Amino acid sequence: MPALKKCYHIRKGDFIRAGEASIQAKNVLKSLNLDPELIRRVAICGYEGEMDVVIHGGDGELCLAINSDRLILDITDSGPGIEDIERAMQKGFSTASDEHREMGFGAGMGLPNMNNNADHMEIKSEKGKGTQVQMTFSTTRGGNKVE
Ligand SMILES: Nc1ncnc2c1ncn2[C@@H]1O[C@H](COP(=O)(O)OP(=O)(O)OP(=O)(O)O)[C@@H](O)[C@H]1O
Ligand SMILES: [Mg+2]
Numbered sequence: 001m002p003a004l005k006k007c008y009h010i011r012k013g014d015f016i017r018a019g020e021a022s023i024q025a026k027n028v029l030k031s032l033n034l035d036p037e038l039i040r041r042v043a044i045c046g047y048e049g050e051m052d053v054v055i056h057g058g059d060g061e062l063c064l065a066i067n068s069d070r071l072i073l074d075i076t077d078s079g080p081g082i083e084d085i086e087r088a089m090q091k092g093f094s095t096a097s098d099e100h101r102e103m104g105f106g107a108g109m110g111l112p113n114m115n116n117n118a119d120h121m122e123i124k125s126e127k128g129k130g131t132q133v134q135m136t137f138s139t140t141r142g143g144n145k146v147e
Contacts, residue, residue, distance in 0.1 A: 002065035002072070004028075010053045010060045012079065015103070018054045021062040022046030025073070028064060034071075038137060041117040042073060045135050048110040049075035055100050056080075057131055071137045073118070078130040085123050089115065 006028055008021035026043040046062060053060045053075060060077025082088045089111050096106025111133075115121045118135035125131040 002067050004032075005063065005065040007061050007063040010050055010057075010062055010075075010077065012054060012058045012060075012077070014054060018051060019047060022050045025062060025064045029071075032066070034139065038071070038139065042071060042137060044117045045073055045114045046075075048114050049073070049133050049135075051105065052110055052133075053077040053079070053131075055096060055105055060130070066139070069138065069140045071139050073135045073137070074132065075134075076130065076132045081127040081129055082123065082125040082131055083127055085125060089123075 006025065008024050010021050011017060022043060025046050026039060029039045029042060042064075046064075050062055053062075056079065057077030058079030060075065060079070063072075063074040063076075065072040065074070087093055090108070091112045092108040094106045094108035096108075100106050111123075114133070114135060119138050120136045122134045123131065124134075
């Protein structure tokens with residue numbers, strides 16, 4: 001059982017509320033007085049993951065679980081899924097529509113950025129069923145990723 005677990009709903013296509021789940025998660029981390037560098041990395045991952053759900057996924061949620069030594073950020077949705085995860089992870093790969101590109105999304109940098117900022121990232125996805133992106137962060141050592 002994690003010491004603390006919070007989940008926030010994410011709605012597909014809801015650009016009015018987009019970003020709120022990751023802001024709320026960030027506020028929880030701030031209230032716990034965690035290392036600002038760790039909070040920054042988790043916030044980047046949360047925001048990128050949340051926007052992927054809004055743009056490419058379906059309805060879903062962002063969950064934050066904190067244990068004594070690690071933090072788990074779980075972003076799941078019940079959208080179309082990712083057909084080729086390896087390809088989706090490549091820098092610059094994007095299936096964003098013209099409309100989303102006009103809004104500034106679609107550089108194909110979100111997943112690589114999340115992978116760089118988390119200590120560990122795992123994607124599980126099934127076509128037609130949805131996607132789970134799970135990222136873990138150590139809370140016991142300094143902010144920077146050890147390569
Ligand atoms: N939750 C998801 N559901 C379905 N497909 C996804 C999901 N997340 C990512 N993808 C797929 O992976 C691709 C790469 O995602 P990534 O976040 O790296 O780039 P992007 O969202 O297209 O652009 P950017 O994040 O730079 O604005 C997406 O274009 C989309 O095809
Ligand atoms: Mg993205």
